[in-house]
Amino acid sequence: MKTVTLLTVITATLIASGGTRPSFAGRLRVVATTPDLAALARAIGGDAVDVKALAKPTEDPHYVDAKPSHIVTLNRADVLIEGGAELELGWLPPLLESARNERIAAGAPGRIVASQGIRMLDVPATFDRSKGDLHALGNPHFLLDPLNVKIIVTQIADHFAQVDPQAADLFAANLNRFLAALDVKLAEWQEQLAPFRGAKVVTYHKDFVYLAQRFQLQVLETLEPKPGIAPSPAHLAKVISIMRAADARVILVQPYQNRRTAETVARQTNAVVLDIAQQPGALKGTDTYFELMDYMIRTLVTAFQETK
Numbered sequence: 001m002k003t004v005t006l007l008t009v010i011t012a013t014l015i016a017s018g019g020t021r022p023s024f025a026g027r028l029r030v031v032a033t034t035p036d037l038a039a040l041a042r043a044i045g046g047d048a049v050d051v052k053a054l055a056k057p058t059e060d061p062h063y064v065d066a067k068p069s070h071i072v073t074l075n076r077a078d079v080l081i082e083g084g085a086e087l088e089l090g091w092l093p094p095l096l097e098s099a100r101n102e103r104i105a106a107g108a109p110g111r112i113v114a115s116q117g118i119r120m121l122d123v124p125a126t127f128d129r130s131k132g133d134l135h136a137l138g139n140p141h142f143l144l145d146p147l148n149v150k151i152i153v154t155q156i157a158d159h160f161a162q163v164d165p166q167a168a169d170l171f172a173a174n175l176n177r178f179l180a181a182l183d184v185k186l187a188e189w190q191e192q193l194a195p196f197r198g199a200k201v202v203t204y205h206k207d208f209v210y211l212a213q214r215f216q217l218q219v220l221e222t223l224e225p226k227p228g229i230a231p232s233p234a235h236l237a238k239v240i241s242i243m244r245a246a247d248a249r250v251i252l253v254q255p256y257q258n259r260r261t262a263e264t265v266a267r268q269t270n271a272v273v274l275d276i277a278q279q280p281g282a283l284k285g286t287d288t289y290f291e292l293m294d295y296m297i298r299t300l301v302t303a304f305q306e307t308k
């Protein structure tokens with residue numbers, strides 16, 4: 001309730017001060033909902049953009065703490081990049097409503113929805129939101145597949161050029177450089193993981209399916225019985241027996257997930273718990289997309305070697 005009151009005050013202040021500015025001058029003000037999208041925006045925008053992420057690298061993108069400062073940031077934005085597919089459903093819509101910024105309204109050149117153009121995995125046949133279930137439109141954690149990243153950076157460059165045509169050449173050059181670098185790195189990552197084709201991992205949330213598909217790994221089970229539903233003892237017992245039967249000995253957790261639950265399962269399955277992150281900056285030395293993926297692949301390779 002306290003937050004709501006604060007949001008109302010900020011909204012009133014924005015309206016009183018004129019709120020939106022008529023057009024941007026200088027650097028494009030870009031807001032990304034999550035740090036992974038922000039890192040891609042920086043790579044494409046270079047010096048022509050000023051990028052902010054709303055979620056912290058260590059925050060669960062499904063449950064971001066909405067703050068009044070987010071409304072101010074959104075109110076001043078020239079471009080908003082969101083993951084889409086309901087990733088931010090729980091927190092972004094009220095912020096946007098309070099921010100009252102037409103430049104980033106749905107359908108405007110200043111609004112980028114990353115999920116557009118992505119072939120979604122895990123699209124549910126039936127769905128019950130009342131149970132707290134997430135991923136109604138399919139799995140929104142698609143940025144861990146480098147080929148999806150290609151689609152998204154292309155979309156970002158296109159929108160940036162529409163909003164700031166004067167910098168279009170810069171965006172195009174940055175895009176080409178990024179895509180070329182990604183091709184080189186993807187081949188490298190595939191080569192590193194090739195000896196572990198079919199290797200089984202267990203994740204806390206269903207957030208590694210795109211990475212698994214691209215690199216031919218298998219997400220055997222998740223500690224959550226369904227995306228967004230907390231692990232129950234009965235479900236964990238089932239996971240433990242499945243892991244034992246399949247000799248799966250690698251569990252992946254992100255910073256905002258319950259590591260202790262993973263450790264409990266690991267003790268009973270002789271598994272290792274790997275600290276991994278989808279968000280650049282969540283772990284040391286992972287500020288860019290490439291650094292993050294390098295870290296991830298290296299960590300997985302080491303774990304697969306150790307548990308072989």
Ligand SMILES: [Zn+2]
Pocket residue numbers: 062134135140141205206207227
């Ligand atoms: Zn999710």
